[in-house]
Amino acid sequence: MDLLTDLEGAALAEIASRSKATSYAIAQAFSHSPSEYWSGSAGAVYPLVKRLAERGLLEPSPATTGMRARIDYRITPQGRSALEDWLLDARRASGMGFDPLRTRLVHLHLVSPEQRRVFIAEVRALSEDFARTPAFEDQPVRARIHDSWLKARATWLAMLDFVAK
Amino acid sequence: MDLLTDLEGAALAEIASRSKATSYAIAQAFSHSPSEYWSGSAGAVYPLVKRLAERGLLEPSPATTGMRARIDYRITPQGRSALEDWLLDARRASGMGFDPLRTRLVHLHLVSPEQRRVFIAEVRALSEDFARTPAFEDQPVRARIHDSWLKARATWLAMLDFVAK
DNA sequence: ACCCACATGTAATGGGTTACATGATTTA
DNA sequence: TAAATCATGTAACCCATTACATGTGGGT
Known part of the structure; x- marks a missing residue:
């Protein structure tokens, strides 16, 4: 009944x-994300998946690989419905979220023009490195979203050069 | 010694x-932000500011308005130094942060083309509304950062129309 | 006097992070 | 077979959210 958090939505x-997938696979998917937001720590993901199963959004099915017990999860009809509600929530999607660069630019007037110039130059260089490190090589749609987002932010930053002055 | 979190950095x-400012003023500043990330709830901000004072980054000075005790905080030299470390951390600034739209676009293949088209159209409309509601009217630099960011994201989304198909 | 917005917190709860523990599989 | 890595969790801690409590001032 409750709306999903973004972490829950992404996991579903x-x-x-x-x-079908194990908690470990989800944790891996998160930690491979280029965004620092998706830590994919076991301490976050295992309890999260368990909660989703308790809410009836996932169906656990015990499995065994070799000797060790594992749990595979499948999404249930209720899970699919909750997922769509989360995924297609245009109002939440339109929010600004959190951007570590935007947050800092807002306060950059607190330091000297020289410090500002150095900072912006460093960010530009790091962002180019970042854009060059391939992400989601196996998933072309994700890769295009990721790359184009970095490009869009670089363009935005160039447009904002006045904050450096 | 520990690096500041983004919430701590922004508060400083x-x-x-x-x-100088009271905890309330900081909470207000956060809650006036157009980003849902900066909730500015009292339960977050009052303890946060108190912790920063205990770490020697803020100096409290008891003040009174009328009959009631209030605390004004000023940044200390150590606070200023920690703030610069946070503000000019180019590596953290270059991170992708969290974007509720980007997160959803990555998974949009899970729904039908028709649902995708409707979703994108709704986001576009809401973003335009959002861009029209004035933010930071009294702070021109912030306003320009905010507006241009929304514009950059809209351009990015237009570029990404293939995800709708 | 009464109401309502402004202001200043605190308590309980939920959940993410860090660190740890341990079992299973692969590799040298 | 020993070491390293993969895989599956749990426990303690930290901190943000939600909800509450209470005080204060301005308007009617």
Whole structure:
């Protein structure tokens, strides 16, 4: 009934994409994300998936690989419905979220023009490095979203050069 | 010694901009932000500011308005130094942060083309509304950063129309 | 006097991070 | 077979959110 958090929505989406998955696979998917937001720590993901199962959004099915117990999860009809509500929530999607660069630019007047110039130059260089390190090589749609986002932010930053002065 | 979190950095920056401020003023500044990330809830800000004071980054000075006790905070030299470390951290600034739209676009293949088209159209409309509601009217630099960011994201989304198909 | 917005917190709860523990599989 | 890595969790801590409590001032 409650709306999904973004972490819950993303986890459901990852499971839905794979038709079935273990908590470990979801944690891996998160930690491979180029965004620092998706830490994919076990301490976050295992309890999260368990909660989703308790809410009836995932169906656990015990599995065994070799000797060790594992749990595969599948999305249920209620899970699919909750996922769509989260995914297609245009109002939440339109929010500004958190951008570590934007946050700092807002306060950059607190330091000297020289410090500002150095900072912006460093960010520009790091962003180019970042854009060059391939992400999601196996998933072309994700890769295009990721790359174009970095490009869009670089363009935005160039447009904002006045904050450096 | 520990690096500041983004919340801590932003709070220090707000106080530094005002030369002195109460916890309430900081909470107000956060909650006036157009980003849902900066909730500005009392339960977050009052303890946060208190912690910063205990770490020696802020100096409290008891003040009174009328009958009631209030605490004004000023940034200390150590606070200023920690603030610069946070503000000019180009590596953290270059991170991708969290974007609720980007996160959803990555998973949009899970729904039908028709649902995708509707979603994108709704986001576009809401973003335009959002861009029209004035933010930071009294702070021109912030306003320009905010407006241009929305514009940059709209351009990015237009570029990404292939995800709708 | 009464109401309502402004202001200043605190308590309980939820959940993410860090660190740890341990079992299973692969590789040298 | 020893070491390293993969895989599956749990526990303690930290901190943001939600909800509450209470005080203060301005308007009617």
